[in-house]
Amino acid sequence: MIPASFDYARPASLDEAVTVLAEAGEDAKVLAGGQSLLPLLRLRLAYPSTLVDLARVPEPHGVRDEGDHVFIGAMTTHDDVIHSPIVKSECPLVALATATVADPAVRHRGTFGGSLAHADPAGDLPSVAVALDMRMVARSSSGERVIPAADFFVDYLESALAPGEILVGVQVPKLGPGWGFRYEKFHRTAQAWAIVGVAAAVRRSNGTIEEARVGLTNMGTRPVRASAVEEAVRGLPVGDSAAVKDAASHAAEGTEPPADLHAQPDYRRHLARILTHRALLAAAAG
Template sequence: MIPATFDYVRAGSIDEAVAALVEHGDEAKLLAGGHSLLPLMKLRLAAPEVIVDLGRVDELRGICEADGHIAIGAMTTHDAVTKDPLVQQHCGVLADVTKTVGDAQVRHRGTIGGAIAHGDAASDLPSLLLALDGTVVVQGPDGRRNIRAADLFVDYLETSIGEDEVVVEVRVPKLVGDWGWRYEKFGRVAQAWAIVGSCALVKRSDGTIEDARIGLTHMGTTPLRATATEAALRGASTDAIADAADQAAEGTSPPSDLNATPAFRGHLARVLTRRALTAAAG
């Protein structure tokens, strides 16, 4: 449980962090909260030669409202997200899901940018960002660019963020209208990674479901949308939830491990999606 030796760079700004990544290339890794990177290093599953610490980059912290969305600095902790009035008022589902991340220690140290950039399909926040149609802003040597959540997650622990890019902020839309939501996840023990999770957002209008968005956790190598269920619900009544939820696992390729077989994960996806939709639809 002792990591390999590495050099340490403490960045004082985003520009300094980018410069360090450019200088050291794929030998360098960014350190945010450390709850994803450090365990991998201790197990020798990752052995970066250079660690670039973002802990002193204050411009990466904070939450503000801008152009119809909520902008959250990448180094903002999970605990700060759950308690922020803007998040609670305009995107309450983000606060609710973030409360389920790890335990109090993890939430006080872990960061939203680190959790998203790690790209773990078993993590709670990537599937929520996908369901929200959120955006990640990154900065590299050529400036800043926006990456839609739909384009962000490429493969297992792989994202479209460049090796010389730093996540600057995470943007989520304000939920305008009669939205309800619920996140249901099943884990082996409390505070563990989700064996399967389902995050449902339902927009109601005149007694019907105007829009439905469902993000699935740990149902493939990347977070996924339950697109068949979403399509079946749009314009339908809440009576359609049970039948639509039965399609939640369509198009997925759930992994097999010590905790669950693919068939069991498919069953969980259907059950958890039905529960989440029922609660979200009120």
Template sequence: MIPPAFDYVRPGSVEEAVRVLAGAGEDAKVLAGGQSLLPLLRLRLAFPDLVVDVGRLPGLRGVREEGGFLVVGALTTHHDVVHDPLVRRHAGLLAAATAKVADPAVRHRGTLGGSLAHADPAGDLPAVLLALDGELVAQGPRGRRTVPAREFFTDYLETALTPDELLIEVRVPKSEGWGFHYEKFQRAAQSWAVVGVAALVRRGNGAIAEARIGLVNMGATPLRATAAEEALSGAGDVRAVARAAESAAIGTVPAQDVSASPEYRAHLARVLTRRAVLAAAGMG
């Protein structure tokens, strides 16, 4: 399909991009890798008056260490996240989940920041960032601000970003000593997850000392399975993990659509949580 007509601008700096966004108000959309926005335009599900192309802005790509954090530029592609040695060493869950995003063509064009700013609850990476207790850094006319991932995703396809702000980097705490696994169920290899589970597990004294679980496509936003996280504390064997995983869907509001019923999604959340936690804990 042919997108609706819109004006187009390619700013040369973050500061210029912010000025353009501030002048356009809510009538502008930001274009990074294009793997989220372009399908919406072609299907006429988005009608911006202005598209602001930030895909070539300098300084927003790459990964660096900053104390106990990895800092990933918002324009870093999925491919580069997957293969970055710092991400593999210090944030293995992010690398593992990103490797399952769509297909190689999308991973070479799509960006971490674009995926998070799009905030699709069926996307792989928002729930991963929740499980990692990550942070997102935005720049606007009043300067920079840091938003915890748990406060960033506010509703379906909506975030805490204001219309005049640009996501510029993602901060992920280093997670050495944690086991990790990303598990998802999808109808086809390149399709969105029907349900996904991102699991981080820290063991101590032969049992699970702490678990973090991010849920994909179990509500209007990515979610943490807090009831299951609490139930997993002290779980020392496969049966205990299975019992704890039964609470994975508590507090969720999964959607009814052509892919699954809410009941089936709740079932998947329980099954995938058990699988993901056992793999992350080295029990399965």
């Protein structure tokens, strides 16, 4: 299909981009890698009045260590995130989940921030964001603000970004030593969206699970933090598969998984419990 007509702007700096976006009005859209937005345009599921292309904007690129957190520029490609030594060392769950996004072609073009700003609950990164308590840095013509991941994902394809705001980067808190990580994903083909995914981080001490963080992919209209599982698994022996499985049985509590051509809600709840069990065991094993 052919997209509806729109105005096109290609600013050369972040300041110019937020100015153009403010002048364009509420119906403007930001184009980063385009891997999520362009299909919506072709299907006429999005009707932007203006498309603001960030391809020439240099500021939101790259990964840097900022002390207690890692900053990932919104325009950093998935491939660059996967291969970043800083990400691998300080926030490996991000690298693990990003490596499962779509296929190599998409990962070389798609952007880390674009995937998060798209706010698709079937995307792999939103669940990681809520599990790790990431903070989203947004910029507009009136200044900059930081939005916790728990507040960033509002609804299906809807984020907390206000009209005129651009996601410029993400702060990923460092969890420190003693943590293990795992991202489990069930999908039909390598490039398909997750039918269900589980992001797990586990802190071990003296053979027990001291703390766990669990985020669920595609179990509602936004990413879900499995707090019941996190509470149930605390204090369990690291290698006790039966006890961890019992804790993982709480994974679907409070969720509203969708029904579509790929799976019904009951099947997704089943997958959430199975994948959470696997993810917790793998993360606890280090």
